[in-house]
Amino acid sequence: MSGIAIDNVCIESLSIDLTDDSLRRAARGAQNLEKRISEMKATDAEKLQNEYKKLVEGLRDVDGGTEEDSFMANPGKITGFILARLEIDF
Numbered sequence: 001m002s003g004i005a006i007d008n009v010c011i012e013s014l015s016i017d018l019t020d021d022s023l024r025r026a027a028r029g030a031q032n033l034e035k036r037i038s039e040m041k042a043t044d045a046e047k048l049q050n051e052y053k054k055l056v057e058g059l060r061d062v063d064g065g066t067e068e069d070s071f072m073a074n075p076g077k078i079t080g081f082i083l084a085r086l087e088i089d090f
Helices: 003-013 020-063 067-073 075-089
Strands: none
Touching: none
């Protein structure tokens, strides 16, 4: 084979014929893909919201614990807790 024949084979193998039918099918495929992505986003958002609700409920359960549990979960309250204990001792 000559160099020109090899070039022609390469060009032909990398070429495509675009027809109205192939463009319509590609557009339909793109629309289906867009629809599926939207469905997945909605599902993921719902899952995230459910996980958030579970987390908040878990934090509320911790909040209902004893006073000692409460200050251990929130270090900012430790200072007030210690000061309150010191005032009782004096």
